[in-house]
Amino acid sequence: MPETRLDIDRIRAARRMIDPVFLDTPLYRCDALDPALGCAVSIKLETANPVRSFKARGTELIAGLLAGDGAGAVVCASAGNLGQALAWSGRGRGLDVTVVAPRSAPAAKLDRIRALDARLELVDGDFDLARERAAAVARYEGIRLIEDSQDIETCEGAATIGLELVGAVPTFDAVLIALGGGALATGVGHVVKALAPEVEVICVQPLGAPAMTHSWRQRRVVTTGSTDTIADGVAARRPIPAVLDDLLLVADDAVLVQESSIMAGMRMLLDHAGLVVEPSAALGVAAILEDRDRFAGRHVVTIVCGGNVDMDAYHRWVGVAPDHTP
Template identity: 35%
Template structure:
């Protein structure tokens, strides 16, 4: 099984390629939770995610013949970039298979780092099957995203950095997809500080690990569906699973809505951009999916910041909705002069700000002398939303909440 010596050896191999990322105290999240919260900002890693660590360590162990033949891998995006950059730095040819719907930003970044991309399949597992086909046909070495001891050891260097930078850490919270990251971190942390808890977090739409731990054998999902695409795997790897069973204290799940809230708070209050997978550890803390003591020193590992810009817009709007900062309504007005102004004045009297108005006289859903109106409104919380809706309904408007 993976050992501390493996992780320490990996740290020596990746030195000079991989950055030692910051660990920063968060006054905001400490105040919100009552814990002593320090954020491990792996978002500042080269390529924007932790995957460079494991990829660099694995490629450093290739034989001369394997280096000449090149490498291949499958990835939803972050591992792709890590392998591409690590291979380019080592003068090794790389071919990366990514799901057909991988964020375009991650595809382009992978190519900029020197990797040849192949888009194939609906998700990671189908892309992985294609990558193994290329492995057999071209004689390349497959660099697994998580089910590989050298990859796990490379990811575990984050655990060494956390303990070195925060010797009093009580709990480390880690996202879990295939399990390579948490198995490496747990190995390092438990060896250095056996009493420190390691808690894993999966997205509800890709949560295979809780069932796997319950039954003692790896469970595989039929499909995954989550905004946290970096951890959207159908199952954990065999090697990581054995480490997780022995060294991880607890595994919890979070909803996409909770993840969106955490991502929004990180951007707004910590000025830190993360992807969905990077936000799940903070979501688990904010929504109290695990128990902790007042003042407990907790380190959420923010594992990546490579979020597609189009997805970011959607996630932020969902985060604003969940925190009561955004309201979208629909109502029907009589089609007469001043009707829209009357409606707007009621909203203004409640000190709510209007983002946008869509006024449609031609909608087939209303009568000929009526107009269909949708309004996007900036609000100050759920109580404020209730006040706006109460004022409109008291004035006689039939209001449907759309978001």
């Protein structure tokens, strides 16, 4: 395959640095989804770990390397999941972690970052403004800035999911991957294209946050002025050029889905799989709902990438009345 920034040997080595609690997450055929979606669906459940998202695969790798080099502090920008993961990984290795997040990020994610002993700084604005502030903190304090997707470790940590997919599923036709900054898509995509090139790699992004998809389609960085989606975990406006270069080499397609489909996907994962997921984790199901003919009769893997969601908002999105029973 064409050469990206990622390396299969480093990805295999990464597994040895990642706490096993984040590895070999459940992967199973969800037969209950088949009739509703018209295809065979397997779920890779990246919420079955202490931070309820795939992000810790990358932060485990980064924190391990930093601790080995004697680093004492790090800072990152996060919509919530990366911050939780870095806080978890840093706490276990004696690193002081600062997370810069949008004030509008889900309260459940922010509370969890605080509970993991990280210093949390909130900014008025979106994720890209949080990125700018995190970079300023790193410069002022002289500490390491962790940039999701830009730092290759975040991509290669996520890529270990691809190793598990290719090693466990005898045959599948396509993998549906949530697309935000690109770490998950480029990581998993790299492994799949290297080890199972016949599998279609399809990235999925909300219509309200389309910057990376537009960039992939036009083969150049395309920024947007704003985002408007419930899928906060993938709501970025400014693609990173090096990440786009990698994505162009491993993605077969990038599609955009409507908010109504994301909510319908969340409801389907609740009703048919018993899973409470955040909006980004339902993007794969949303893509199937919007193009059933494309996937009819095929075996599709979707990565359920996160389960950190504000429950009041979740109940509104999926149309389930909240239970306030003491």
